Amino acid sequence: MRKKNKKFILKPKKSIQNVNLSRPRLIDSFERDKKKYWLDKNENFDPILNSYLVKIFNKINSKFISSYPDSGFLHQKLSDHLKLKSNNIIFSYGSDGVIKSVFETFLNINDMVFHTNPTFAMYPIYSKIYAVKTIQINYKKNQITKKPYIDFNELLKLIDKYRPKLFCLPNPDSPTGTVLSNLQIRKILNHCLHTNTLVLIDEAYYPYYPNTNIDLVKKFENLIVARTFSKAWGLAGLRIGYAAAHSNIIKYLNKSKPMYEVGNYQLHFINLAINKYNQVLKSVERSNKSKLFFNEEMKKLNFTVLDTYANFTHVNFGEKKHKILKNLSNKFLFKDNFDHNSLKGFTRFTIGTEAVMKKLVLNIKKLSKNNE
Ligand SMILES: Cc1ncc(COP(=O)(O)O)c(C=O)c1O
Incomplete structure (x- = not known):
């Protein structure tokens, strides 16, 4: 006779059971704060390129x-x-x-x-x-x-x-x-x-x-x-x-x-x-220009900059890091807390338009000056 109400034991394959394999829950994933600048995931929000892409929406049968x-x-x-x-x-x-x-x-x-x-x-x-x-x-x-x-x-x-x-x-x-x-x-x-x-x-x-x-x-x-x-x-x-x-x-x-x-x-x-595609290349040029501007401004403030070959950059704010980031996070999203030795202390910013990077620089300048 088969036992009634046998308890079902759920067993994913061994590798999925691995406790070191942990992933964020998708139900906890919500759209980022619209009031902030999203410089955390290396996306490209260039409005000029976007204006060309938007036109494509309506052209698709x-x-x-x-x-x-x-x-x-x-x-x-x-x-x-x-x-x-x-x-x-x-x-x-x-x-x-x-x-x-x-x-x-x-x-x-x-x-x-x-x-x-x-x-x-x-x-x-x-x-x-x-x-x-x-x-x-x-x-x-x-x-x-x-x-x-x-x-x-x-x-x-x-x-x-x-x-x-x-x-x-x-x-x-x-x-x-x-x-x-x-x-x-x-x-x-x-x-x-x-x-x-x-x-x-x-x-x-x-x-x-x-x-x-x-x-x-x-x-x-x-x-x-x-x-x-x-x-x-x-x-x-x-x-x-x-x-x-x-x-x-x-x-x-x-x-x-x-x-x-x-x-x-x-x-x-x-x-x-x-x-x-030529618009993509122009957008890349704009991003590179914007990155150069941002990096130079950070260097002028004596922060260590890790220039990269991509659409992001790393800055080490040294002793001022905690104060700068705490305030900056009210307006900007960025990536911090790299635990690997090669990037310890650095904060990564995706490169936005020159206007966005100017705002970022202005905020960093203000925060790095206050009560030095
Ligand atoms: C090096 C690298 N590879 C792959 C990806 C994945 O990008 P996607 O799946 O959006 O093409 C990323 C995204 O950040 C990345 O940085």
């Missing part, structure tokens, strides 16, 4: 919100834009989607993965979800420039020693904002051919940092480049990005995909947004 997506047309369009073949790309929900897809497609439990530290939060999270072993490539701190850097020779030695299945490298990395040169990346790719290592170069901040490695997907069968429309394109809310890689890699990524991963609306939006 309503049948595309009622029908399932067929993405072939955008493969064609984007691959022409990138000077690749249409079977060299695959779409996902942002570069985050690409990263997850790479973990899901290529990694078995206990495979070895290298990722930098600190880095984009999802690398350590997917490492836990997919129960892989990780080696973290820690950023060191240059004692003179105070800049984080990777010990390149040590990295190559570690690759030789552990022969990882996958090496994840955002370039520029976040939150450090640092890059490896194209020459260094070529060296890594060659090295990784010998160790049979897939290399995921995450170019989320392209073209803030224009030195892409996307062309190398034609040459290196172990390279995946992740790109997104979330950053420079100002489309973080749309959730669309893509992987560029050799067709063999794309073929396998495709095998592990849901039937329709990216919405029809997104695909058609990007189709029209690509025609405005």
Whole structure:
């Protein structure tokens, strides 16, 4: 006889039970305070670029919100834009989607993965979800420039020693904002051919940092480049990005995909947004100018600045930090409390328009002067 009212025991897979895998609850996630300037998530709110994007909204045929997506047309369009073949790309929900897809497609439990530290939060999270072993490539701190850097020779030695299945490298990395040169990346790719290592170069901040490695997907069968429309394109809310890689890699990524991963609306939006690419480049120019202005003003106030290759910057307010941030947080959102040694003491600000950065500078100036 079966027992009545048997208690159901919920058991997710082991990796999900991992107590070190903790995520914010989505029900606690609300829109940020509209009265504040959002300089915390490296989004691009440039109103000039936005005015071009807004026009696209109404141009999209309503049948595309009622029908399932067929993405072939955008493969064609984007691959022409990138000077690749249409079977060299695959779409996902942002570069985050690409990263997850790479973990899901290529990694078995206990495979070895290298990722930098600190880095984009999802690398350590997917490492836990997919129960892989990780080696973290820690950023060191240059004692003179105070800049984080990777010990390149040590990295190559570690690759030789552990022969990882996958090496994840955002370039520029976040939150450090640092890059490896194209020459260094070529060296890594060659090295990784010998160790049979897939290399995921995450170019989320392209073209803030224009030195892409996307062309190398034609040459290196172990390279995946992740790109997104979330950053420079100002489309973080749309959730669309893509992987560029050799067709063999794309073929396998495709095998592990849901039937329709990216919405029809997104695909058609990007189709029209690509025609405005020159506006994206102009927006990047404005951001760089704005960053230069902000960094110079911070230096004039004798604060240490970590210039980056992306749309954010780090400032160390030293002894004045607590007072400045406490007041600043009434008007601005930013990212603070980096616990990694390479960024300790720094506060990260996304670069907004020059007008926003002027307001930020004004506030910082006021707060750094009061009762010195
Ligand atoms: C380095 C890096 N990679 C990937 C992402 C994910 O971006 P998205 O999923 O919006 O494309 C981010 C977002 O901040 C990032 O900084």
